[in-house]
Amino acid sequence: MKLRFSSGECSVTGPRPRNEDYIGLVTPADAQLEIKGALLAVADGISGGAGGAEAAEMTIRTLCADYYATPDTWTIQHALDKVLLAANRWVLSQARKHQHMAGMATTLSLLVLRGQRYVLAHVGDSRIYRLRAQSLQCLTTDHVWDRPDMRHVLKRAVGLDDQLSVDYAEGLLQTGDVYAIVSDGVWAALGDADIHKVLMLYHTPQLMAEALSRLALEKGGQDNASAVVVRVDQLGDDHLTDMLADALSLPLPPKLAIGDQLDGFTITQILHDSRVSLLYQVKNPAGQLFVLKTLQASRADDPASCEALLNEEWLAKRVVSQCVPQILPLSREQRTALYYVMTWHEGATLQQRLNAGHHFSINGVANIGQDLMRGLSMLHRLNIVHRDIKPANIHMGSDNRLRILDLGVALNSTLAMPAQIDNPGTPSFMAPELFEGKLADRQADIYAAGVTLYHLLTRKYPYGEVEPFQSPRFGEPIRPSRYRPEIPAWLENIILKAIARKPDQRFETAEEMLLALEHGELKPIVIPRTPLIERARLVKWQWLAIISLCINLLLIYLLLVS
Structure with a gap:
């Protein structure tokens, strides 16, 4: 079942010399509607500021184009946030580059409707209203100074500050919901009561939008008056889970x-x-x-x-x-x-090469590490955590390209993963924190990549082989140079950093590990060694206890024989 809605828009200049409002509507069809949703927005260039109209138009145009170009694996809010931050930087750059554009900025209020939910983003003093069951509610808060003589001055807007702070909210849609996005030229002139009356009076969103703008001017409005109205006629499927319902019915x-x-x-x-x-x-x-x-x-x-x-x-x-x-x-x-x-790609997995007796050279493993980090960084940028990096899931093609296989247990924030595979993976490649119940993240992928490089070089595991259903204890890893003394210190340190027991001691990102591999011995990293006394803390106290016991026994013996 697909989301169905009807929409209307209207923007009038009013008594001002030009219209500094800008409206954006994108209503894609089929798969794009199910994945990205429909986008509706109103921007109001700051009145009296040169370039206000340009700021409003370019913000809306950037938003409508770039939002639909973001990866489908991103959440709606994450995608909107990335696009709006880029739009804010563009407006600021234009204001700084062109003197006559100094001070250009714009408000922005937008809705994304997808499946059975809506997501709103808001900055400034445009507003989003919802009419549900004949009751009107304003879903946004005006970002103006809380003083009677300053309520026309914005605290937040696109292009107003280097740090853009946007309000986000989401909720469930209901059939028959009516959403109205209006500029301050509408709501300030009409008030909530008249907006409620208009949305109740007319039957189509287009008539509602036109009536809101027209009535705002008739009521003495002195600003541009813009309105976008949308009515939910039928709820859609709930994103991926329901999108796949038909496919799940296949035998x-x-x-x-x-x-x-x-x-x-x-x-x-x-x-x-x-x-x-x-x-x-x-x-x-x-x-x-x-x-x-x-x-x-x-x-x-x-x-x-x-x-x-x-x-x-x-x-x-x-x-x-x-x-x-x-x-x-x-x-x-x-x-x-x-x-x-x-x-299909000719070639073999790294595990198949190991099984066939292939000997991986130092340079070969370093190159594999670089390609693996490029692949992981690409997945992580898409908010995908692989969760099962190991030689069997890394394919080296006859074209010398490395490919990461098997996303069957990959984790993404937009997917509801089955509970029984919350922490999948191959035990010997799983990070220590996963055995404590923590959900896998990018740090766990980096750990598994480090173990993979270690295994390719040595055919061993840094903490020993871990059997299924085992609760392993992680002490100090065995340095790979113990098995292959020719391994250079710079490569050994990179691997040891990747497989550190504590996540905060590993590389923060795949890109950081890639950079270390690319620089190699030119910029070697240093792994701080744990002092022997700290590593043997329990042994030290055990020996002290034994020695103390022996001395006490000796004193007792001497006391008895004296």
Whole structure:
């Protein structure tokens, strides 16, 4: 079910020489509406300030274009915040660059409607009203000075300060809700009572918007009068979970053999057959090779596994990069079963190379580390935490490109992950804090990447191999140079920093670790060593207790024999 709404807009100049208000409406269709939602906004250039109209127009234009260009994996608020900060910087730069534009700024009030929810962003003294069940409510707060003679002076606006502070709020939509975004030229002239009357009187949002602007001038308004009105006619699906409802209704395919066909794809090779999933190499009618991933037929009654597969496809579709395999866009109508298809690349995983006896050189591992950090930094910028970095999930193609595989347990703030995979991963590559119940984050990915590099160099694990369901104790890691003395100190220190027991002692970001790997021995990092007495704290006190006991026993013996 799709979100359906009707909207109207009106902006009139009134008695002023020019209109410094600007309206923006973006109402995309189909998938874009379900992922990004519809955007409605009103900006009011600061009256009397040169460039107010330009500030309002460019802020709205930047917002409408750049919001829809942000990654689909970002939350609405995160995407809006990034775009608005960029718009604020642009307005400030224009004011500083052009003397006649000094002081240019604008208010901004906007709504994003998606699925069954709305998100609003607001700065300045434009307002957003909601009419629900015949009751009118103002959803925003004016950012003006709280003094009778200063209530026309803004405390916050786009372009007013280097640090833009925006009010965000969100809530549930209801069928029949009417939202009105109005400039101060409307609400100041009419008041809440007249706005309520207009929204109740007219039947279409376009008539409501026109009536609000016209009546504001008739009531003696001396400012530009702008209004955007939207009415919710039908609630949509609740973003990803409901978007995938149709796909979840697809049956799992039976186990396929070489030569079998599925929706036009011919099975050419079975790549992976595990307890949960199946990977096939397939060929389309044009002869192109792909990889088809699905689940074992026995998982048909396991909604968590089916949801994880669809989450993986949804995330991977939104990662447009050479660092991961790309997803073939297939609509619901093109599939008769639950699976997805991704690009095929010649090569092998790092684990397959280890199993084949490949010896990884120092330079080779350093280069792998750089490519891995580039891939991780790209995922982290999209708010994706992989949660299962290990050699088996890193593919080195015959084109010498490294690709990160398997986003099946990746975590993203826009997805509701099944509870039973809150902390997945391979135990030997899992960070210490994960065994204490902390949810995986970027620091956990960096730790796993460090263990991966350690393992490629030594075929060992820094804290020993961890078995499933084991509760390991993490002491001091064994330095990789113990197994390979030729490992240079700069590379060893980078790995030791990445696998530090405490997250705050690791690299803060993947980009920081990448920079350290790129600089190498030119700018080596230093790992502070823990003093021996601190590392052996318990042993020291144990020895002191034993020595003290021995002395006491000796004194007692001497006392008895004397």
